[in-house]
Amino acid sequence: METRSVSERIFFRLLLPVLLAVVWQVLAIYFDKPMVLPRLEAVGKVLAHPNTKILITGSLIENMGISLGRVMCGFFLAAAMAIPLGILMGYYRLAERVLESTVESLRPIPPLAWVPLILSWFGIKSLADWFPELSSSVIFGGVQFSMIIIILIGAFFPILLNTIHGVKGIPVIFIESARTLGSRGFSLLFKVIVPASLPTIMTGLRIGLGIGWMCLVAAEMMPGSNAGMGYLIWYAYELLRTEIIVAGMIVIGLIGFVMDRGFRYVEKKQFAWVSRMK
Amino acid sequence: MLKIIDVTKTFKKTDGKRVLAISNMNLQIEEKEFVCIVGASGCGKTTTLRLLSGLDIPTKGKILVDGSPINGPSPERGIVFQEYTLFPWRTVLENVTFGLEMKRIGKKERRRTARHYLELVGLEDYAEAYPYELSGGMQQRVAIIRALAANPKVLLMDEPFGALDARTRDFLQNELIRIWTSEQKTILFVTHSINEAIFLADRVVVMKSRPGRIHDIIEIDLPRPRYKTGEVFKDYYTRIHDMLENDLDKEQP
Numbered sequence: 001m002e003t004r005s006v007s008e009r010i011f012f013r014l015l016l017p018v019l020l021a022v023v024w025q026v027l028a029i030y031f032d033k034p035m036v037l038p039r040l041e042a043v044g045k046v047l048a049h050p051n052t053k054i055l056i057t058g059s060l061i062e063n064m065g066i067s068l069g070r071v072m073c074g075f076f077l078a079a080a081m082a083i084p085l086g087i088l089m090g091y092y093r094l095a096e097r098v099l100e101s102t103v104e105s106l107r108p109i110p111p112l113a114w115v116p117l118i119l120s121w122f123g124i125k126s127l128a129d130w131f132p133e134l135s136s137s138v139i140f141g142g143v144q145f146s147m148i149i150i151i152l153i154g155a156f157f158p159i160l161l162n163t164i165h166g167v168k169g170i171p172v173i174f175i176e177s178a179r180t181l182g183s184r185g186f187s188l189l190f191k192v193i194v195p196a197s198l199p200t201i202m203t204g205l206r207i208g209l210g211i212g213w214m215c216l217v218a219a220e221m222m223p224g225s226n227a228g229m230g231y232l233i234w235y236a237y238e239l240l241r242t243e244i245i246v247a248g249m250i251v252i253g254l255i256g257f258v259m260d261r262g263f264r265y266v267e268k269k270q271f272a273w274v275s276r277m278k
Numbered sequence: 279m280l281k282i283i284d285v286t287k288t289f290k291k292t293d294g295k296r297v298l299a300i301s302n303m304n305l306q307i308e309e310k311e312f313v314c315i316v317g318a319s320g321c322g323k324t325t326t327l328r329l330l331s332g333l334d335i336p337t338k339g340k341i342l343v344d345g346s347p348i349n350g351p352s353p354e355r356g357i358v359f360q361e362y363t364l365f366p367w368r369t370v371l372e373n374v375t376f377g378l379e380m381k382r383i384g385k386k387e388r389r390r391t392a393r394h395y396l397e398l399v400g401l402e403d404y405a406e407a408y409p410y411e412l413s414g415g416m417q418q419r420v421a422i423i424r425a426l427a428a429n430p431k432v433l434l435m436d437e438p439f440g441a442l443d444a445r446t447r448d449f450l451q452n453e454l455i456r457i458w459t460s461e462q463k464t465i466l467f468v469t470h471s472i473n474e475a476i477f478l479a480d481r482v483v484v485m486k487s488r489p490g491r492i493h494d495i496i497e498i499d500l501p502r503p504r505y506k507t508g509e510v511f512k513d514y515y516t517r518i519h520d521m522l523e524n525d526l527d528k529e530q531p
Contacts (some may be wrong), residue, residue, distance in 0.1 A: 176333055177363040181428055182353035182380035191379070195367045273366040273408055 038243035046247035074151025086163025111154035154215035155208035162204025166197030206263035285339035301489035314479035322490020356425025364409035371405040377428025395423035415446035
C-alpha cells in the first residue's frame with residue numbers, strides 16, 4: 001500500500017497529534033483551570049521563547065544544554081566501558097564465564113534504585129568540584145557526579161549486551177578467513193571483530209542513549225538538583241505552572257526523538273550491508 | 279611442497295565422544311600441482327584442508343610445508359570456502375587488499391595489486407561495489423583473488439563452487455584453470471563432484487569415510503583443455519564413481 005501520495009502520508013502521520021491537540025484545547029477551554037490543564041497557546045508561548053529566563057532556573061535552552069551535557073558525559077563513559085568489556089565477553093569464553101553472573105545480577109536493578117546509594121557516596125558534588133575551570137561553563141558546570149553515574153548505569157547495559165551479542169554473532173568463517181589472510185591480534189580486533197559487530201553496537205548505543213536520557217530526567221528530579229529539564233518541570237510543578245511542565249515534557253520528548261532518529265539515520269547510511277545480508 | 283605424514287585427527291563431539299575424522303593419512307603434493315580430493319560427506323576431506331590451512335591441528339602426525347611444520351594459519355596458504363566469506367563491510371577492492379594490508383604493504387601498491395587481480399577475473403568495474411551487490415559466482419571469484427592477492431604458495435579450496443548453479447560452475451572451473459596456469463600456484467581442491475575433480479586435477483585423491491582415509495590416488499592423464507564428454511574422461515568417472523559407490527553402501531547398513 002505504498003502507492004499513497006506524499007501529502008496523503010503526511011496527513012495520516014499528523015492526524016492523531018492534531019486531533020489530540022484539538023481535544024486538549026477544547027477541554028482546557030471548557031474546564032478553564034490553567035493550573036491543571038493549560039491552554040495550548042500558553043504552552044506555545046513558553047516554547048516560542050526558548051531564550052527567556054523561566055522562573056529562576058534559567059532559559060529553556062540553558063536547561064536543555066545542561067541536561068544534554070550531563071547525558072553526554074554519562075553516555076560516553078558508559079560506551080567507553082561497555083564496548084571494550086562487551087568485546088572481551090563476546091570473544092573470550094573465559095571472560096564471559098567470569099563476568100556474566102555479576103553482570104546479570106546487577107542488570108535488573110533499575111538505574112534509579114541506585115540513586116540513594118550514589119547520593120550517599122558522592123552527595124551533590126559536581127564536575128566543577130574536581131575541575132574548577134569547568135565551573136563557568138553553562139553546560140558542564142552543573143554536571144553532577146551522581147547524575148553521571150545514574151546515566152552511566154542506564155546506558156551501560158544495553159550497550160554491553162548488544163556488543164556481546166554483536167561479537168558472538170560474527171560468523172566464525174569471517175574470522176577464519178581473516179586469520180588465513182594473515183590477520184591476528186589487534187588487526188583481527190580492529191579490522192574484523194569491531195567492524196563486523198559495529199551495526200549491533202550502534203543499536204546498543206541508540207538504546208543506551210535513550211535510556212540514559214530517561215534516567216537523567218528522573219535523576220534531575222532528585223534532591224540536590226538545581227538545573228536541567230527534569231529539575232525545570234519539577235520546579236514548575238511546585239509553583240503550579242503547568243504550562244511550563246507541558247512545554248518541558250514536549251522538549252524532553254523531542255530531544256529523545258531527535259537523538260534516536262539521528263542514530264537510526266547513521267545506522268541506515270553506514271550499514272547498508274547489514275540489511276542486504278542473507 | 280606439502281607433506282602430510284601419518285596424520286590422525288579426532289574431534290570431541292558435544293556429547294563427549296571422540297570421532298575419528300582422519301586416520302593415518304599420508305599424502306605428498308608437489309609444487310604447482312593441482313590436486314583434488316573427492317569423497318562422500320564425512321570422509322574427512324574438509325578436515326584435511328583445514329589441517330593444511332593451520333585452522334585445525336592434527337591429533338597425531340605432522341604436516342610439513344617445504345620441510346617445516348605448520349604453525350597456525352598463514353597467508354602462505356590461502357583458503358577459499360564454499361560459504362560466501364567476503365567481508366560485507368568492505369568494498370570488493372578493500373576485500374582484495376585485506377591480505378596485503380595485513381602484510382603492511384603501502385596503500386598505492388595494495389590497490390595496484392588488487393586491480394591487477396580484479397582484471398584477471400574481469401571484475402575491475404566492481405572494485406567499489408559491496409559484496410551484497412555481486413552474484414554468488416562473482417563473490418567466489420573475488421574470494422579466490424582475495425586469497426591470491428596475498429601471494430600464497432598454496433591455494434586451498436573447500437568446495438568453492440558448491441553453492442553455484444551448473445553453468446556458473448562450469449565457467450568458474452575454466453577460470454580457475456586459467457588462473458592456475460598463469461599464477462603458477464599449488465592448488466588443493468576439495469569437492470564432492472567427480473566431474474569437477476577430473477576436469478581440474480592432475481591427481482584425484484579418493485577418500486573414504488569411517489574413518490576418513492585415502493582410498494586411492496588417481497593420476498588424470500588428460501591434456502588440457504579438457505572436455506567432460508570424452509571417452510577417457512568417462513572412464514575416469516566410472517572408476518572413481520564405483521569406488522565412492524561402495525562407500526555409500528557402507529554408510530547405510
